[in-house]
Amino acid sequence: MSSAPLSPFAARHIGLSEADQERMLAELGCRDLESFVSEVVPPTILLDPITASRQLPEGCCEALALAELQEIASANLGRRSLIGLGYAGTATPAVLQRHIFENPAWYTAYTPYQAEIAQGRLEALLNFQTLISELTGLPIANASLLDEGTAAAEAMALSFGACKLPEARRFLVDADVLPQTLAVLQTRAEPLGLEVVTLDPSTLLTAPEELEGAFGLLLQLPGASGRLIDPAALIASARAAGLIVTAAVDPLAQVLLAPVGALGVDIAVGSSQRFGVPMGGGGPHAAFFATTPAHKRQIPGRLVGQSLDAEGRPALRLALQTREQHIRRDKATSNICTAQVLLAVMAGFYAVHHGPEGLTAMARRILRLREALRLGLAAIGLPARSENGFDTLSIDTPRASELADRAEEAGFNLRRQPAVLGISLDELSDADELDRLLVALADPGTRVPEARALLAQLDQELTGAGAQLAPEAWLWRDRPDAAAIPLREGRWLSQEAFHRYRSETDLMRYIQQLVSRDFSLVHGMIPLGSCTMKLNAAAELQPVSWPAFAQLHPFAPAGQLRGYSRLVTDLEQWLAVITGFAGVSLQPNAGSQGEYAGLLVIRAYHGSRGEAHRNVCLIPTSAHGTNPASAVMAGLHVVPVTCDEQGNIDLVDLEAKASQHADRLAALMVTYPSTHGVFEPAIREICELVHRHGGQVYLDGANLNAQVGLCQPGRYGADVCHLNLHKTFCIPHGGGGPGVGPIAVAAHLIPFLPGHPLADCGGEQAIGPVSAAPWGSASILPISWMYIRMMGGAGLRQASAVALLAANWIAERLEPHFPVLYRGAGGRVAHECILDLRPLKRSCGLEVDDLAKRLMDYGFHAPTVSWPVAGTVMVEPTESESLPELQRFCEAMAAIRAEAAAIENGAVDPADNPLKRAPHTLAAVTGDHWDRSYSRQQAAFPSGEQQYSRKIWPAVARIDNAYGDRHLVCTCPSVEELAVTPAA
Amino acid sequence: MALSFPDDCRYADSHEYVRADADTWRLGISAFAVDQLGDIVFVELPELGSNLSRGESFGSVESVKAVEDLIAPVSGTVVARNEAVLASPEELQNDPYGEGWLLQIKPSDPAELEGLLDATSYGAKVDGH
Numbered sequence A: 001m002s003s004a005p006l007s008p009f010a011a012r013h014i015g016l017s018e019a020d021q022e023r024m025l026a027e028l029g030c031r032d033l034e035s036f037v038s039e040v041v042p043p044t045i046l047l048d049p050i051t052a053s054r055q056l057p058e059g060c061c062e063a064l065a066l067a068e069l070q071e072i073a074s075a076n077l078g079r080r081s082l083i084g085l086g087y088a089g090t091a092t093p094a095v096l097q098r099h100i101f102e103n104p105a106w107y108t109a110y111t112p113y114q115a116e117i118a119q120g121r122l123e124a125l126l127n128f129q130t131l132i133s134e135l136t137g138l139p140i141a142n143a144s145l146l147d148e149g150t151a152a153a154e155a156m157a158l159s160f161g162a163c164k165l166p167e168a169r170r171f172l173v174d175a176d177v178l179p180q181t182l183a184v185l186q187t188r189a190e191p192l193g194l195e196v197v198t199l200d201p202s203t204l205l206t207a208p209e210e211l212e213g214a215f216g217l218l219l220q221l222p223g224a225s226g227r228l229i230d231p232a233a234l235i236a237s238a239r240a241a242g243l244i245v246t247a248a249v250d251p252l253a254q255v256l257l258a259p260v261g262a263l264g265v266d267i268a269v270g271s272s273q274r275f276g277v278p279m280g281g282g283g284p285h286a287a288f289f290a291t292t293p294a295h296k297r298q299i300p301g302r303l304v305g306q307s308l309d310a311e312g313r314p315a316l317r318l319a320l321q322t323r324e325q326h327i328r329r330d331k332a333t334s335n336i337c338t339a340q341v342l343l344a345v346m347a348g349f350y351a352v353h354h355g356p357e358g359l360t361a362m363a364r365r366i367l368r369l370r371e372a373l374r375l376g377l378a379a380i381g382l383p384a385r386s387e388n389g390f391d392t393l394s395i396d397t398p399r400a401s402e403l404a405d406r407a408e409e410a411g412f413n414l415r416r417q418p419a420v421l422g423i424s425l426d427e428l429s430d431a432d433e434l435d436r437l438l439v440a441l442a443d444p445g446t447r448v449p450e451a452r453a454l455l456a457q458l459d460q461e462l463t464g465a466g467a468q469l470a471p472e473a474w475l476w477r478d479r480p481d482a483a484a485i486p487l488r489e490g491r492w493l494s495q496e497a498f499h500r501y502r503s504e505t506d507l508m509r510y511i512q513q514l515v516s517r518d519f520s521l522v523h524g525m526i527p528l529g530s531c532t533m534k535l536n537a538a539a540e541l542q543p544v545s546w547p548a549f550a551q552l553h554p555f556a557p558a559g560q561l562r563g564y565s566r567l568v569t570d571l572e573q574w575l576a577v578i579t580g581f582a583g584v585s586l587q588p589n590a591g592s593q594g595e596y597a598g599l600l601v602i603r604a605y606h607g608s609r610g611e612a613h614r615n616v617c618l619i620p621t622s623a624h625g626t627n628p629a630s631a632v633m634a635g636l637h638v639v640p641v642t643c644d645e646q647g648n649i650d651l652v653d654l655e656a657k658a659s660q661h662a663d664r665l666a667a668l669m670v671t672y673p674s675t676h677g678v679f680e681p682a683i684r685e686i687c688e689l690v691h692r693h694g695g696q697v698y699l700d701g702a703n704l705n706a707q708v709g710l711c712q713p714g715r716y717g718a719d720v721c722h723l724n725l726h727k728t729f730c731i732p733h734g735g736g737g738p739g740v741g742p743i744a745v746a747a748h749l750i751p752f753l754p755g756h757p758l759a760d761c762g763g764e765q766a767i768g769p770v771s772a773a774p775w776g777s778a779s780i781l782p783i784s785w786m787y788i789r790m791m792g793g794a795g796l797r798q799a800s801a802v803a804l805l806a807a808n809w810i811a812e813r814l815e816p817h818f819p820v821l822y823r824g825a826g827g828r829v830a831h832e833c834i835l836d837l838r839p840l841k842r843s844c845g846l847e848v849d850d851l852a853k854r855l856m857d858y859g860f861h862a863p864t865v866s867w868p869v870a871g872t873v874m875v876e877p878t879e880s881e882s883l884p885e886l887q888r889f890c891e892a893m894a895a896i897r898a899e900a901a902a903i904e905n906g907a908v909d910p911a912d913n914p915l916k917r918a919p920h921t922l923a924a925v926t927g928d929h930w931d932r933s934y935s936r937q938q939a940a941f942p943s944g945e946q947q948y949s950r951k952i953w954p955a956v957a958r959i960d961n962a963y964g965d966r967h968l969v970c971t972c973p974s975v976e977e978l979a980v981t982p983a984a
Numbered sequence B: 001m002a003l004s005f006p007d008d009c010r011y012a013d014s015h016e017y018v019r020a021d022a023d024t025w026r027l028g029i030s031a032f033a034v035d036q037l038g039d040i041v042f043v044e045l046p047e048l049g050s051n052l053s054r055g056e057s058f059g060s061v062e063s064v065k066a067v068e069d070l071i072a073p074v075s076g077t078v079v080a081r082n083e084a085v086l087a088s089p090e091e092l093q094n095d096p097y098g099e100g101w102l103l104q105i106k107p108s109d110p111a112e113l114e115g116l117l118d119a120t121s122y123g124a125k126v127d128g129h
Helices: A008-013 A018-027 A033-040 A049-053 A062-073 A094-101 A119-136 A148-162 A179-192 A232-240 A325-331 A341-379 A400-409 A431-441 A451-462 A471-478 A504-515 A538-545 A562-579 A591-608 A626-633 A651-660 A683-692 A747-752 A778-814 A838-844 A848-857 A883-904 A922-926 A936-940 A944-950 A961-966 A975-980 B031-037 B083-087 B090-094 B110-115 B119-126
Strands: A080-082 A170-174 A195-199 A214-221 A244-249 A267-271 A287-291 A304-309 A314-318 A392-396 A412-417 A420-424 A583-585 A616-620 A637-641 A665-671 A696-701 A720-723 A743-745 A833-836 A872-875 B016-019 B025-029 B040-044 B057-063 B067-071 B076-081 B103-107
Touching: A008 A062, A008 A778, A018 A033, A018 A778, A018 A883, A033 A778, A049 A778, A062 A538, A062 A562, A062 A778, A094 A341, A094 A504, A119 A244, A119 A287, A119 A304, A119 A314, A119 A341, A119 A504, A148 A170, A148 A179, A148 A214, A148 A244, A148 A267, A148 A287, A170 A179, A179 A195, A179 A591, A179 A626, A214 A232, A232 A244, A304 A961, A325 A626, A341 A392, A341 A431, A341 A451, A341 A471, A341 A504, A400 A412, A400 A420, A400 A431, A412 A431, A431 A451, A451 A471, A538 A778, A562 A583, A562 A720, A562 A743, A562 A778, A583 A747, A591 A626, A591 A665, A591 A696, A591 A720, A591 A743, A591 A747, A616 A626, A616 A651, A626 A637, A626 A665, A637 A651, A651 A665, A651 A683, A665 A683, A683 A696, A743 A747, A778 A833, A778 A872, A778 A883, A838 A883, A848 A872, A848 A883, A922 A936, A961 B040, B031 B057, B040 B090, B083 B090, B103 B110
Parallel strands: A080 A412, A170 A195, A170 A214, A214 A244, A244 A267, A616 A637, A616 A665, A665 A696, A696 A720
Antiparallel strands: A267 A287, A304 A314, A392 A420, A412 A420, A583 A743, A720 A743, A833 A872, B016 B025, B025 B103, B040 B057, B057 B067, B076 B103
């Protein structure tokens, strides 16, 4: 279709051979791919191949792209960072690196909506939730959030909603909070009309009037400076005044400390990064959020809970989903749509690997080293603040900058502040490191004590009265000058998973046992509409593990981050070209964050023109639930716009609403191609109409996989667009995160791109940061860089065209079995199609879930179920699947239709049939007892012998969602609980 | 499956019913609403003594797949709430007009009842959905 030849990589990324494409085109009655594309994409927006490829690299092979990226990576300097601020060095156990982090069975899976084929990662997430619950002492922990900053912002939002005090709009924040957390809180608070007030929390005890008008308090424990206080009195006084209290905690410090839940906080947040996930220049990492049962219906994000399956056995699935934005839309308190599943799984397994004893030993080791460093610093004339702490020391000295320079020459990054030097130790620290650090900091001629001697001195104190004390007991309780800090007491993390896998053999097998319960792209096609489950090529993933990307602290000196800087510049430039925009921010670390950032940019733009009153956001009723939820978070008022019978935006209604609200119109949020999987021909008119009424056009780029190289949002009239790098640009879904949701903007919006307090990024009138790290999830950006570099402009355009071809071929194949609900002007769908199952509900009582579960028996993951239209499924094959796989899927769908016909014509019982009783487990079909109206063979091998060699067994039978939501259980049972549970 | 709409109730467009057979009236949601929601897992109701005003939200019903606001079909003061439904929301599903009632209220403007649909009109309205 284009003059430029495809790169060797593009030919492998695209699953359909040229011969297969020709065959499919012939079946669709099309001459060639280019003429097919012109039937799908409206001529008013279609780009020619030459324009599409201009300014993008030519594609190349894996080896060349890897070599080029290696060179970029080598511009990063991997110094030892002791900066702290929520990012710590950690040793990822190799068994986790190899069997989880680099294992496509984990990273190519989707969010576990189809729970029967996701029991493995659901169990891993339950372990994570259990870990967080045990660390924080709060019974309800979610399956992770994007980062600590946004988790704190979610805590603020929950506190505001839950606090009963009238007129309370102030959120009190510990002045020793992480600076990036404070900035994210301020970004979030402003559009909601909330005020963030920083203070030294101890003033609350002496000046209780500070509590007036406040709805919440956030304490950082320990603080960014390293200071550790006993927060019990503060928590009690704030709660007595009716405030909701949040603690932002360090999970490794919590190992030694009394759980904040036991001290009375309502919410705990933090980052689990130091549990085995590299700093990666800022992310991705799994943040956590835990709370009391009182707030379980307000907890943001995903929550894994236990229920029962149809055979009465315990089974896991996502619980209380009605909390989420896809249900509550503009009434949602958060737009959170994803988690950081892969990283939460890593953190959970890190605790499985070490167990409570290992974690305790590690935390104590760090605490001893801190004390030794404190003694050493005092000996060389650099006394640290005499405060309790866990891993961090602050040294007040006018020579901070000079000392930090000296440390840097010796290979250490320390935290630089005016007249304060900060040093944070971590799991990787040891006596040798302290020696090198002390030597680097000591003035010439100063006698530097040896770290081993200092440790010995400390150990002598610990053994003082003949009794061996734990370091925390001595330093935080028993030492004469200690200001008592409440300590953790008694057994914790007693659940079986954290004790059973101490040998690597056992751990490896446990990990693989969980893998065997899950369906991912390694097993077959995952035709989820709107999710773009395309290939995540090995060459794209490889660089993520390179230490030059993995080991960097996000706040390392800019001179050490030049490789990242080049990577970001390349990627920003390429994404700008692809979208037809002028500027890009890579900071948003999820699609929902991109929406939120884009709307804040629009809001700031209106404000800069003296039009801050523009606060109406038009959103079609077909929009994804995150759109209205994000708009509300950006302080906008949502006005819905209806859709016509073809699923397109109703232009009459749009015109009416836009003119009705013209004085206050801020934006239209529009998804393109529409969520109904159609290229609306009127998109240019739609954009013009909104501009005419003074609004900006926000384009939801969830469906960009249909557009790359074929049309550009920036050229057909949008002002800002987010991109899901985890869909279109090959970052794997990770079983439900990480994602990356950059925004691309037109020139007039560049000045407002998000900034960051600790890095040079964003526009001249930047909005505040929306993520904790300046470049969001920096360590996975190489994936998208590799994809674009290897595909090249021609390959990217070809991929989009083939994605359209595959979807249209499926639509035609399946139309005789299931009506295709929406088609575009030329009778074509875009890159996905909606199949209508509602007639089957009427004719034989078939629910979409029945089809989704039955597809498991056929060896498939279901398409998207009941979204965007209830009672339908949405199929998106992507460009990466081969023709035999597309055929296999269509055959399974046709066979299921035939099974439904058997119910319709009365041949089988409406309740006792393979659809209603799907999915079928190995245990069920091999059991001695079989009382069903159909054969075991039909149950388990509905496609016959061809399935024998590739059978996927659902781990559990159909799960009862209602039971689990009525009886919420979201942590593993403890050993004590197991002991009292009668055997089943 | 035919849904039942008892004649002794009046219905709101938003699918709540009122049974006005005594000084205090019972409020609940119709069999149609229950059918649309699916498996109900949580019910949120106002405290005793709270005031309902017609057309405004007074609570919510959650199923595994949806959450719907409860809209007051008439105004009044809450004199009883069905604690059994709060404890086991499935009661609502099994018997929406009997054991699954939600609130008992003392109406503040009994004439508001006239603004609601009778069983036949309501049944005709939801038929075909």
